Amino acid sequence: EHEDEYYTSNDEYHIVDILPGDMDFYTYSGSLTTPACSEIVTWYVVKQPIQASHAQLEQFKHIMHENFRPVQALNGRIVRSNDD
Incomplete structure (x- = not known):
């Protein structure tokens, strides 16, 4: 279990x-x-x-924790493109 952590920055992006x-x-x-x-x-x-570098991905993982799930099947979903 992750401790409650918050990331704050005053940097401008x-x-x-x-x-x-x-x-x-x-x-x-x-x-x-x-x-x-x-x-x-x-x-x-x-x-x-x-x-993204490995270090950047590790920093993101540290901030966001387990913010993902395995790839899922389309299950009937339609993938469109902006040039369709």
Whole structure:
């Protein structure tokens, strides 16, 4: 069990600085990644990946803990693209 931890920072970040130049995306109806995994989310996933180092991923994991679930089958969901 994780202790209650909070991450705060006064650093200023601009999301445009880390997003890919090509913002084409996939979208689908899905669920939250933490229990109760309610199916109430519309996901938007950019097609062009961005880079993250192992250290950055470890820091994210430390802050967010187990904020994920295994990949799920489509179960009839339709994946669309912004250029459909």
